[in-house]
Amino acid sequence: MRLLPFIASAIVTVSLVTVLNVQLPIGKSKTPKLGYFLSPQQGFWKNAEKINTNFDAQVLAKDLKGKVDVYMDDRLVPHIYAENDEDAYFVQGYLHAQFRLWQMDFQTRVAAGRLSEIAGADKLSIDKFFRRLGMVYGAEQTEQMINETNPVMKATVDAYTAGVNAYLKQLSPENIPFEYKLMNYQPEEWTPKKTYLFLMFMSYDLTGRSATADLQLTNTRDYLGFDLFDKLYTNQQDSLDPIIPRGTEFAAASIHPVAPTNADFSYLHKKDSTAMTANATEAPVAPDKNNGSNNWAVAGSKTKSGRPILCSDPHLGLNLPSLWYEVQITTPTHSTYGASFPGSPAVIIGFNDSLAWGVTNAGRDVLDYYELKFKDSTQNEYWYNGTWKATTKRTEIIKVKDSADVVEEIAMTHWGPAMYDAHYQNPQSKGRNLAVKWTAHEASTGVETFYQLNRAKNTEDYLKAIALWKCPGQNFVMATKTGDIAIKQQGSFVARWDRQGDFIMPGDDSSYDWQGLIPIDENPFIKNPERGFVSSANQKSVDASYPYYLGTASSFPLYRGISVNKQLAVMSNITAQDMQALQTNNYNVFAAMARPVLMKFVQTEALSADAKNMVNKMNQWDLYNHPTSEGITVFKIIWDSVENAVWGDELAGSPIPLTKPEAYVLVEQMIKDSNFSVADDIRTNNKIESLKEQVMLGIENATIKLLQLEKENKLSWSAFKATRVMHLTKTDALSRLNLPIGGGVNIINATTETHGPSWRMVVHLTDEIEAYGLYPGGQSGNPGSPYYDSFVDYWAAGKYYRLLFLSKEKLKANEHTKWHIQFSKA
């Protein structure tokens, strides 16, 4: 009787296959399909790339017009030589897909609010946030405008899209990127809309902080009352060294934004100081506060060679695969090298054979909330200028893995989409109906700015290219071989009255509307200034004589700009190596200002022995955030602790963490006024604490924490900070942790825990361009490739690669050139 054993073993076999063919839950996450994942012919093993892989290849594609030669150097940087522009972008798309497919797909899914589709209902709040913010809406506006009015850009993005899809078409199922196998989903076709979604994501990353900050500031003001708020969150920055040097005259304003007559009462709530019980937490996602950058250019008068040098290092989240992908694109119309975005055609930060350019974030406020009053729950009408005005509806369908679709009906108003309403709230929005108005909702030809910069020959071309730029507002720095240097803050900027848009505005009154966008000619701009350099580091671009309000001061970090300008002012005979040293400089100008004022309030003899020790350590520190330095860790912990002692009481009554005042507020107060009234702990009724007492208390508190750190061997700056480059899925095993690197907030080398210089570039505009650069990642997005993180250690050490920017003949013969991919028409 063998029937029973047959049935039994059949059941065991089928069960085994079944169990190994589904994602098993472990805790909150899920395993991959283990049988599939471990299969050496289909699973992750297929992604384990041979160390000595030969990247030579021949690719036939029907969408090509002619031949394209790609030479790969030993860092896996492709040098694309095409017979025409569209073929070049086709190949750029192909290579982006070959090396970064999963990342491109994932990042655009985030932007499109489509994470639930692959990760399940857990991600619904993130998806709803992006949908309701109007990310898809904005991308659609851009796509429609480019399709209708811009044939050159349409052809460019179409060629890029065709390139991505040509790669996808030949990609067999067993060779799809590692992360698809890990998370169990499939690649999908690229579309032009995905490129625009990716650019929307950059707009969000660089201007979207207002989406959270405006709510937090409103709640903080409601909690503290306007007067105290205005003291703690002051817009005054005494030590500001603006991008455009003080004293520069600005063009007369053509728009004179006027605050509505009831603004003091209805908007700023100056009379209304009733403390509300705030009840809020972070929005599901908020861009990193430190998203920013440095860039500068020095004129020939300050360099050893007599030619300008341009530097650019954008500070963004440090991720693997990196946001950046190096590429050279050479066609009969232009030859350009630099960092590109996988997901978009052309070079974003780079140089060509005539000039170099770089960007930093402008930080200007371009996103506002308006509070709506709907007539009823249908949201068909809202109150506006004394009548009921009709809404239109936008439907967003969110697909959810293993679950039913979620449908978001969003009321569209005069201001923009009703982001928060009865169907969507987070604790920060506190039950309000809020419409969001954002310059990123407007159709934008941002791609064309880069397209033109790639081809720009001179300052006029540069100005024409950036004139097309709308969002996110950037400081575009430029230097030419012929000796010009310039910087311009460009974007669609709102002509604001003082504090307009810092808080939620009334949505029933058109006098709170934007009163115009600042004309391009009135945007801050300077060319070949006397001091021989231009620079920006996200500080306010202009001093108070500029006729428009820029946005709340917390959006404009002060200290990096001071550092950069101080150093550049005294430097001369500059070389490219000097500029590398400046980009990786660890001097802490904030501590240099704060430490002496802090010490004014310290009575050393009254401190405990341990605290005395720590204060000594802080005072002996050389003010450089070197990786091995302990003094910076001590300073940081003490400073944070003093801030807590001073602000903590004012903010502690709130059940939610309110935004902490910026560091400069306390330093500048300490310099100005040693009897700062906010120092008093309002929780002690019968006693008025002085700043001195708060500082002493702060130091003693800090000492407890510092002794603990010392015990854990975490007092050195790099051990304390533990800088890491995280894989986009936040998986430790795919990330690089505990990098030995210095720097930090307020430091030119702006490397914090998970954030920092995401691409460092130095371009010396000699006849044969001498350029250096690297990013903390590698050209391959495949965790199974030796090129996955090949630049990380070099980057952490502050070293640079010489960038190969050569003609085809010279590159072919170069010792660093290793592989050749030939593309031709099928």
Place this chain on the structure above:
Amino acid sequence: MKNNTFKIPVTILLSAIACFAIGIYGALPWWSFVVTNFIIALAIPQKPLVSFLTGALGVGAIWAGLATGIDMANNHLLSSKVAQILPLNGSYVLLIVITALIGFLLGGMASLTAAYLRKA
């Protein structure tokens, strides 16, 4: 085939070749070797235990061999990472063992099932 001394290695070899060959087609499910093993074991009758071992060794050897070869050419770069995710304490050896074990078990069970079917 009457000579059992040949029959065993031939079955192992057949099962290995079939597993490898069908595995080349990435569009087919990863467990396609279950079907090939089943067919082979139906065609070549053996005692259940022998059938299990021939099928298990055929697939197990292919999976172990492929994984080891790939891993060596990759300097254990990816396997070390996956062995942290799964989690196997970063041990690529353990990861290869588990990989081989899955092939071994499933391959064997497929052949065993066929052997029992013939006798049923």
